Amino acid sequence: MGRLGLKALLFGASGQLGTAISAACAATSDIELTCVPRSVDISDAAKVSASVESERPQWVINCAAMTNVDGAHENPAIAMGVNALGPANIARAAESVGARVIQISTEAVFDGERTSAYAEDDACNPVAVYGISKLAGEMMVRLYNPSSFVLRTSWLYSSNSGVNFPTRLLQQLNSHDGPVSVVTDVVGNATPSAVLAEAVLAVIASPPDPGVYHACCVGAVTKFDWAVEIARTGGFDPSRIVQVTSADYPTVALRPKYVDLSCEKFLATGVYLLPTWQDAWRADRL
Secondary structure (H helix, E strand, O other), X not given: OOOOOEEEEEEOOOOHHHHHHHHHHHOOOOEEEEEOOOOOOOOOHHHHHHHHHHHOOOEEEEOOOOOOHHHHHHOHHHXXXXXXXXXXXXXXXXXXXXXXXXXXXXXXXXOOOOOXXXXXXXXXXOOOHHHHHHHHHHHHHHHHOXXXXXXXXXXXXXXXXXXXXXXXXXXXXXXXXXXXXXXXXXXXXOEEHHHHHHHHHHHHHOOOOOEEEEOOOEOOEEHHHHHHHHHHHOOOOHHHEEEEOHHHOOOOOOOOOEOOEOOHHHHHHOOOOOOEHHHHHHHHOX
């Protein structure tokens, strides 16, 4: 067991964030982390309960989710099963052994119709099945495990090739010498998975009051401006990034256009200093 005497159980260990949390735990002796096999479907209450009961941790971290926004629109039953029922199963199982939950959520619970930052108590109004399912998951966790934490984040990225915006952009820039089109009217908080992983471990090490927190890099950025920075720091000519709007690239499901998550509540806890998106990118760029 870790130096702090803490055991944590991780669902969704194979994803971007799960991988980062595993790496962060491996670098410290404070937390003994057990990763639930990918074969365990969190929408299966019996399998979730068995996993939690066998380990009896103090903390359960849920990074498992269906994050394909268009896929969620086309398969709402699957999305609700994974993103809503799954967290409910985890929260109930954790509560039965006296464990607390950290549930990872998303900026997609907001509609993106404003141009000022969203605080935790602002009204949620998701515009797609994905956001609806994630909001339902938040509510389930808070209902079944009142001592839990919901951490909403935004625009996670890592070095996992091809699975996030910067890695895909760099692949495009490397594959040809021409322009790359990027939207100018979509705004979020670009956040390395390593930053969120450190925030998760900080909550475990020194828990603030339970509830919903925004945990992402500080400062909003458009996809276009982020792309320019990615190109510049990657050694590419930033003029190759060409401005377009989201109307030029219609998608199956709607996305919120402007979501800047205010992290003042999380920062006020003092458990972890969230960096700006610029500092995080320059420190962790791919």
